[in-house]
Amino acid sequence: MLNNLIRDRGREGRRGFTLPKPDTETKNLNDIIPKSALRKETPNLAEVDEPTVIRHYTNLSRQNQGIDTTFYPLGSCTMKHNPRANEVAAAVPGFAGLHPLQPEAQGQGALRVMYELQGFLAEVSGLPAVSLQPLAGAQGELTSILMVKKFFEAAGDDTRTTVLVPSTAHGTNPATASMADFKSKEIGLDEHGCVDVDELRSMVDASTAALMITNPNTCGVFERNIAEIAEVLHEVGAFLYMDGANMNANMGRFQPAAAGVDIMHYNLHKTFSTPHGGGGPGSGAIACVERLAPFRPDPVVGKDGDKYAFVAPEKTIGRVTTFHGNFGVLLKAWNYIKMHGPELRDVTDMAVLNANYVRAKLRGTYRIPYDELCKHEVVAQPAEGKKALDIAKGLIDHGYHPPTIYFPLVVKEAMLIEPTESESKETLDDFIGAMLELAETSPEELEAAPTHAPTRRLDETRAARNLKARW
Amino acid sequence: MLNNLIRDRGREGRRGFTLPKPDTETKNLNDIIPKSALRKETPNLAEVDEPTVIRHYTNLSRQNQGIDTTFYPLGSCTMKHNPRANEVAAAVPGFAGLHPLQPEAQGQGALRVMYELQGFLAEVSGLPAVSLQPLAGAQGELTSILMVKKFFEAAGDDTRTTVLVPSTAHGTNPATASMADFKSKEIGLDEHGCVDVDELRSMVDASTAALMITNPNTCGVFERNIAEIAEVLHEVGAFLYMDGANMNANMGRFQPAAAGVDIMHYNLHKTFSTPHGGGGPGSGAIACVERLAPFRPDPVVGKDGDKYAFVAPEKTIGRVTTFHGNFGVLLKAWNYIKMHGPELRDVTDMAVLNANYVRAKLRGTYRIPYDELCKHEVVAQPAEGKKALDIAKGLIDHGYHPPTIYFPLVVKEAMLIEPTESESKETLDDFIGAMLELAETSPEELEAAPTHAPTRRLDETRAARNLKARW
Amino acid sequence: MARFTPHTEEDVREMLDAIGVSTLDDLFADVEPKIEGELGLPPALSEYEALREVDALAKKNVAGLPIFLGAGAYDRIVPSAVGAIISRGEFLTSYTPYQPEISQGTLQSIFEFQSIISELTGLEVSNASVYDGANAVAEAALMTARLTKRDPKVAVSKGLNPRYREVIETYRVEVVELPLENGRTDYANVPDDVSGVFVQSPSFYGVVEDISAASEAAHAAGALSVAVCDPISLAVLEAPGNLGADVAVGEAQPLGMPLLFGGPYAGYMSTKAEFVRQLPGRICGETVDKDGKLAYVLTLRGREQDIRRARANSNICTNQALTALAATVYTALMGPEGLREVAELSTSKAHYLAEKLGEAGLKLRYPDAPFLWEFAVELPDVARVNDALLSNNMIGGLDLGDGAMLVAVTEKRTKDELDAFVEVVRNA
Amino acid sequence: MARFTPHTEEDVREMLDAIGVSTLDDLFADVEPKIEGELGLPPALSEYEALREVDALAKKNVAGLPIFLGAGAYDRIVPSAVGAIISRGEFLTSYTPYQPEISQGTLQSIFEFQSIISELTGLEVSNASVYDGANAVAEAALMTARLTKRDPKVAVSKGLNPRYREVIETYRVEVVELPLENGRTDYANVPDDVSGVFVQSPSFYGVVEDISAASEAAHAAGALSVAVCDPISLAVLEAPGNLGADVAVGEAQPLGMPLLFGGPYAGYMSTKAEFVRQLPGRICGETVDKDGKLAYVLTLRGREQDIRRARANSNICTNQALTALAATVYTALMGPEGLREVAELSTSKAHYLAEKLGEAGLKLRYPDAPFLWEFAVELPDVARVNDALLSNNMIGGLDLGDGAMLVAVTEKRTKDELDAFVEVVRNA
Ligand SMILES: Cc1ncc(COP(=O)(O)O)c(C=O)c1O
Ligand SMILES: Cc1ncc(COP(=O)(O)O)c(C=O)c1O
Numbered sequence A, B: 001m002l003n004n005l006i007r008d009r010g011r012e013g014r015r016g017f018t019l020p021k022p023d024t025e026t027k028n029l030n031d032i033i034p035k036s037a038l039r040k041e042t043p044n045l046a047e048v049d050e051p052t053v054i055r056h057y058t059n060l061s062r063q064n065q066g067i068d069t070t071f072y073p074l075g076s077c078t079m080k081h082n083p084r085a086n087e088v089a090a091a092v093p094g095f096a097g098l099h100p101l102q103p104e105a106q107g108q109g110a111l112r113v114m115y116e117l118q119g120f121l122a123e124v125s126g127l128p129a130v131s132l133q134p135l136a137g138a139q140g141e142l143t144s145i146l147m148v149k150k151f152f153e154a155a156g157d158d159t160r161t162t163v164l165v166p167s168t169a170h171g172t173n174p175a176t177a178s179m180a181d182f183k184s185k186e187i188g189l190d191e192h193g194c195v196d197v198d199e200l201r202s203m204v205d206a207s208t209a210a211l212m213i214t215n216p217n218t219c220g221v222f223e224r225n226i227a228e229i230a231e232v233l234h235e236v237g238a239f240l241y242m243d244g245a246n247m248n249a250n251m252g253r254f255q256p257a258a259a260g261v262d263i264m265h266y267n268l269h270k271t272f273s274t275p276h277g278g279g280g281p282g283s284g285a286i287a288c289v290e291r292l293a294p295f296r297p298d299p300v301v302g303k304d305g306d307k308y309a310f311v312a313p314e315k316t317i318g319r320v321t322t323f324h325g326n327f328g329v330l331l332k333a334w335n336y337i338k339m340h341g342p343e344l345r346d347v348t349d350m351a352v353l354n355a356n357y358v359r360a361k362l363r364g365t366y367r368i369p370y371d372e373l374c375k376h377e378v379v380a381q382p383a384e385g386k387k388a389l390d391i392a393k394g395l396i397d398h399g400y401h402p403p404t405i406y407f408p409l410v411v412k413e414a415m416l417i418e419p420t421e422s423e424s425k426e427t428l429d430d431f432i433g434a435m436l437e438l439a440e441t442s443p444e445e446l447e448a449a450p451t452h453a454p455t456r457r458l459d460e461t462r463a464a465r466n467l468k469a470r471w
Numbered sequence C, D: 001m002a003r004f005t006p007h008t009e010e011d012v013r014e015m016l017d018a019i020g021v022s023t024l025d026d027l028f029a030d031v032e033p034k035i036e037g038e039l040g041l042p043p044a045l046s047e048y049e050a051l052r053e054v055d056a057l058a059k060k061n062v063a064g065l066p067i068f069l070g071a072g073a074y075d076r077i078v079p080s081a082v083g084a085i086i087s088r089g090e091f092l093t094s095y096t097p098y099q100p101e102i103s104q105g106t107l108q109s110i111f112e113f114q115s116i117i118s119e120l121t122g123l124e125v126s127n128a129s130v131y132d133g134a135n136a137v138a139e140a141a142l143m144t145a146r147l148t149k150r151d152p153k154v155a156v157s158k159g160l161n162p163r164y165r166e167v168i169e170t171y172r173v174e175v176v177e178l179p180l181e182n183g184r185t186d187y188a189n190v191p192d193d194v195s196g197v198f199v200q201s202p203s204f205y206g207v208v209e210d211i212s213a214a215s216e217a218a219h220a221a222g223a224l225s226v227a228v229c230d231p232i233s234l235a236v237l238e239a240p241g242n243l244g245a246d247v248a249v250g251e252a253q254p255l256g257m258p259l260l261f262g263g264p265y266a267g268y269m270s271t272k273a274e275f276v277r278q279l280p281g282r283i284c285g286e287t288v289d290k291d292g293k294l295a296y297v298l299t300l301r302g303r304e305q306d307i308r309r310a311r312a313n314s315n316i317c318t319n320q321a322l323t324a325l326a327a328t329v330y331t332a333l334m335g336p337e338g339l340r341e342v343a344e345l346s347t348s349k350a351h352y353l354a355e356k357l358g359e360a361g362l363k364l365r366y367p368d369a370p371f372l373w374e375f376a377v378e379l380p381d382v383a384r385v386n387d388a389l390l391s392n393n394m395i396g397g398l399d400l401g402d403g404a405m406l407v408a409v410t411e412k413r414t415k416d417e418l419d420a421f422v423e424v425v426r427n428a
Helices: A050-061 A084-091 A108-125 A137-154 A172-179 A197-203 A226-235 A290-295 A327-338 A341-362 A388-397 A425-440 A443-448 A460-465 B050-061 B084-091 B108-125 B137-154 B172-179 B197-203 B226-235 B290-295 B327-338 B341-362 B388-397 B425-440 B443-448 B460-465 C009-019 C047-058 C080-086 C104-121 C133-148 C162-170 C211-220 C273-278 C305-311 C321-359 C382-391 C415-427 D009-019 D047-058 D080-086 D104-121 D133-148 D162-170 D211-220 D273-278 D305-311 D321-359 D382-391 D415-427
Strands: A129-131 A162-166 A183-187 A208-214 A239-244 A263-266 A286-288 A300-304 A307-311 A378-380 A415-417 B129-131 B162-166 B183-187 B208-214 B239-244 B263-266 B286-288 B300-304 B307-311 B378-380 B415-417 C153-157 C174-178 C196-200 C224-228 C247-251 C267-271 C284-288 C294-298 C374-378 C404-408 D153-157 D174-178 D196-200 D224-228 D247-251 D267-271 D284-288 D294-298 D374-378 D404-408
Touching (some): A050 D321, A108 A129, A108 A286, A108 A300, A108 A307, A108 A327, A108 D047, A129 A290, A129 A300, A137 A172, A137 A239, A137 A286, A162 A172, A172 A183, A172 A208, A172 D305, A183 A197, A226 A239, A286 A290, A327 A341, A341 A378, A341 A425, A460 D284, B050 C080, B050 C104, B050 C321, B084 B327, B084 C047, B084 D080, B108 B129, B108 B263, B108 B286, B108 B327, B137 B208, B137 B239, B137 B263, B137 B286, B137 B290, B172 B183, B172 C305, B183 B197, B197 B226, B226 B239, B327 B341, B327 C047, B341 B378, B341 B415, B388 B415, B388 B425, B388 B443, B425 C009, C080 C321, C104 C321, C133 C153, C133 C196, C133 C224, C133 C247, C133 C267, C162 C174, C196 C211, C211 C224, C267 C273, C321 C374, C321 C404, C382 C404, D080 D321, D133 D153, D133 D162, D133 D247, D133 D267, D133 D273, D153 D162, D162 D174, D267 D273, D321 D404, D382 D415
Parallel strands (some): A162 A183, A162 A208, A208 A239, A239 A263, B239 B263, C196 C224, C224 C247, D153 D174, D153 D196
Antiparallel strands (some): A378 A415, B378 B415, C247 C267, C284 C294, C374 C404, D284 D294
16 A cells, blocks of 8 residues: 555546636637647546645655664765754745746845855855856766866867866766766776876876866875875866865865865755755855856856846856756755854864764774775775675664765775764764674675565666666 | 653753854843752753754654554544645744734734634634634633533522533543533433433433533434424523534534534634644634623634724633634634635535445444444444454554544444545545454454554553653 | 545545435435535635735734743744654644554653653653643642642732733632732732642743742642743753742743744643642653553543543643644753753843843832843833834833833844844833 | 764764874874865854844845746745645655665655656656756757767757757757747758757747647657657647657746745656667666565666766766655646646636737737747837836746747736736836
């Protein structure tokens, strides 16, 4: 019964919502629209009442785990607590009812939020020019790389065909490079899991447009040569792009600009708690140096006297979203930053403290491939012969959402654990206890896991072979 | 881990909320309050962070079932769907931020809601005078009976010492009579489960203040002699009070006033969906004939021109609540009625249809003590030798909230099933299927139930013997 | 067809057939007298139209301005997390936890509420809530009568919220008033036939009272001592249980409930363990399930109306579960330090205001009495001052009707607002 | 200490010890260059203060008036139940359902979203959402290039929302414009090297287009046909899949998302089964678990960036899951009849308005073209009219910049509002 689709809970003629009665003459569509354009068959959609809708989706939700229900140390995703104040802010009617095309004079409150947020993100990164348009991290990457491309075009430099991407990079980095019509070249790591500077030197040349670095990288390690890396790139006229998905380890401790980063994206849904929504929406706002500022998407928010207005950057790459970005997400991020101010540094400190604590406690039982100071997350590997997947499913039976597994790709059986600053020592201790117990759990039991979840393990092959993606 | 108390999830010094910083000089309490009045020991309360609070109570909620998660045919409680529009209405800042003591001119919107609701409730009952003050059904009863008492006092009639209560009555009825310092006398039933009119005739006399009748009664049967009953009471100068908990069977079909009812209470949290909140808050608004109107609690809402104002009924019994009743609940009920208008009758019709359908389908497998037309609910009994409690616990394992059991007291092993109008035929059919299956389930299995709930059956004796009602 | 019913005509047909009747009217064959015609209610509105009307009516209220009104309901900060929790469908749409196996959420939260109240009041046992502050007081009056086996007659301080007193009287309990002396209750003349002595601290006039004195006077008369306390004040004031009070009651609204024109709020009650059987309302207790697992259940049900009927200790059934949950979540978020901070912030601001008013030449009604965040200030024409405040976008205090305004200051009020208040009052 | 972190000083101490360092600064020993001093951000506000600022800023927006703006975002009724569901913590605070065993809620709702989109568009397979309408269009442009193995160059109707076209161009796809003829697209000159032909129906100007003609023109050029459709319109207009479209994309905002100054909304995409491997974004498919129980899982993951990296069909990762859920819940509440009613109500009201404007002497820009709820009306000075409308508490339509206003009418607009609009326009 629980897994019925909403469509199977209905009956012809049921209605879940009542609309106002017509108060003007009802037009017959046949009189005004060519017959060929009119629909012949009613779409096969659910016909259900409101009680059924509420019950159906409430019960569906109960088959999910979220930060609200359990520890969710999904590496590279920063599953921190989502303050409820954010939700209250985005529901205020004066924002919720604002049409994106109302003249600027009618949206001064919204524009000010955007203007201030631009300033906050500039300050946190040290990079003066911001665009709030990109709708997720990946789009922030693409926006940035398109700006780099346009920069070279504007400079008449047509040699820049390559973007360098470390082997630890998130998949969106190489995919972005391809989308922007660059060749992406993979660059190797040194013994700390960081970009190999010697290899970098040997790879850069006049064809290099940019390096996409993630810092801390996806092993949770700070790229300690980042300033040198920037120099190497700048020497050949290339840009250093930073994937800022991991800014939760940097706020107040490391300003990318200071190390020579030219452009970066934020994940507001990660670092600034906006929340994740089962897979989005997010925001991938970017920040860059003045040199790249004229290429930002059109428009950005400027201020003239005490009036806020949209302005088009001079050499803009154009717009990357229909309107002004995911404004609701921006408002939540603004609210989060307002509630923290310079104390954002404490957020970073606690996030890094938690990750290092987990590292210290797992060490010995799990392999820590880069067992030095980590930042906001730590990569662990199960003992030889054990699978990350099995440990993950075992964690489900212990009531936890598993860490990210099999990423970064460079670490075999990787488990990328990001506790975030929101979790208490007690929660970490319980989780660590579960991890240690799972290290001792028999292979059979592990392979059978999960047994205490809404489903057992799924047949993923079948889903792909016999694709059924709709009712 | 899940059942930890919030206090056990904390640690000294943790904080879940930040307050504005002081902007005036901070007073030292020792300087302004006598030392003997100042607290010496900090109360032992939880010291927890917001993430922990959200997770703790979210997980607690997941141990509950509600209408939102399952069919909840709790007899006498009208667990109908709670429209989400009600919640939106009560959260509108213009109401949520209104102080109850602001001058009337500042609360015209709120007063108008109350005034209109008074009118709606008058119309549904046919009784012209309403008070919205009582905070739940039981208080509506008490308010009514106190009004009756005051009526006789005002009339100089000091013989009225008795209130008659049918044996089917809800426990609040006799308890109310006692609280109002009446003797309550129990009156028996005829073969339909209705008040025995002959017995009534033999019981009424000059000492009778009122009969408290429930209609439909708690067996779900309409009191078909209600008009005659009213006459019998009126002949001796007594009042007919109607417990309106079951108005969900009457709206648009039966107006209590037409049958001679003098005063009644509503349960807005039942009939008007406001919702139940895990046990409240509710509203027990009352309606009465003109004769009793001057005795209503102080104040009621009147209208003068286009201004709404509080007015004190002439011979008021006084107030029964600090302010104006559970205004938020009133607003929700108002909203519900606005969304239905005269179509409230359809609500009644569907509620009664659903109950009779369940009756028709259970008949044969379960005993139906009053197997004639029922109204919005039906009493069933398991086969001889089976226990209502066991069937109830078995229903939990089938995913349902059980009906009310062991009430009404006059029916052995009673299961009072109230499906409400919100439930679809499919839901009823599934439930009926479960009921029929449980009739066949082995006693051992039934006694073991529930096994698929957050807990097994509880040791209730232990709770009472070793009372532990706090941490 | 009504809005929240699923039935199609076909459903109705099939179900009528199963029942063995042919029309919906037939289902009401036994109803007499029937209604002719339709209910005279305004025509049904769609959700959108109804909510638009709600918005339009809301605009006819004056809300969103700084509020200086208290007198039993306080304009305090309600953390966003409170609303997020109490709107969870599993809390919102369940009812009294009669089936504990699927109600542990509600039950445990009641247990926590009781614990919080017991901790704050210093008394062993609390109930799951009663309707509101006034009803908690009135139930306490009845409770003292049962416990002392005296006639329902109580001595109440003149500093008790007059609305609480009115409800006591509505419940047909005789009231003897204890006068104030410089704002604090004078217990010299407690009659010896009362069942309870009631003192509110801080009083209706904001004055911190001597609860020990009340207790002594009560006990000397063979009566019980009942303290009526704002729960926020108990973060800084001594627990009444430590001052000899036998019962502590009050209004839980300051713990996370919006003003909402007076309700729903929640009344709390707590008492000594020995008096538990006369405590009205629901009580949740700890126990174990069949497998020995810790769990919670409603207990001592023999006190209640559904079991004991005419001999129940109260008729209360539905209480204020959801608002009590709000109080529980609020208190969890605040913790003892947060509650103390709320109290101290409010107190500091109130004293600042009182001082500034003093500097402006106004007199407090009880200049020598200790107070926290509420006080009465002498003003010949309160109505005029309140009009002036409203013109300056402030909602003034309560007109006491005898040349004084009762002013409440919460942690929400800023120095700017306080200064503006003084400015307007000075010039009004 | 920051607001949402639990750690006390003692916690920090214990944890630093366990790690083997002595200060928090030590944890950043490897960070170079370090930050000297504090971030230059305004001082931290408490929740209450931050939300008060939100309220104050909200008041600087003009909202709550009747809106006649559309152009890609519509002021439609959002049922209260939508917000109740999408605010459930389990939906709100989870992420991409990588662990299907504890994500069936999200997964099944994606499956339902995909089903709804497929039903509306008449195309076999849909994805779990992309960022917004513009990005759906741009992704479709790239998709046609991959499928036809042609260079990224597409023919787009002049009736395509200009913002969608801009994003196509930002993504470095060449655009050839197809002109309008009396408001409808003229396909006479589709170049034969384009990968796709894009038509929006109803168009940016509100005109119902001939999608079949677009499909024929596309196929004749060896290109794919892409239809851009408002999902509400598909309740009454023929499914693009039945009119030869190979891909259908659009903006799901009208399905239950508030305007919110432009986002978050959600883009949808659907296509024929044969093209599924080039469909970007996540796809949820049905399968079974180890016990044979029906369940859902993300599938065909080999198309995605995390698996295929540089050769992925898009870089999209995070999408618009929560707003897609809003669309799913909205559509469930409405059902096919409700959607049709929304469309018909809006259309009837828009035509009423157009007629009344005609009676007032105004001309539609495309008087002979069929339209639903949006149309362009000739007005020499749109800005002045919009000012007049604002003075009369209405938000006028979009200034097309060439002597016309694009007016949208939704089911929210009442006859009174429409009449008032005409009155103001007539006199402006
Ligand atoms: C390191 C890294 N970069 C980029 C991204 C892409 O961000 P988004 O999912 O918001 O597009 C992610 C997110 O998963 C990430 O972890
Ligand atoms: C028949 C009947 N009367 C009265 C009541 C008391 O109503 P309340 O619980 O709102 O006080 C109830 C509620 O349970 C009831 O079922």
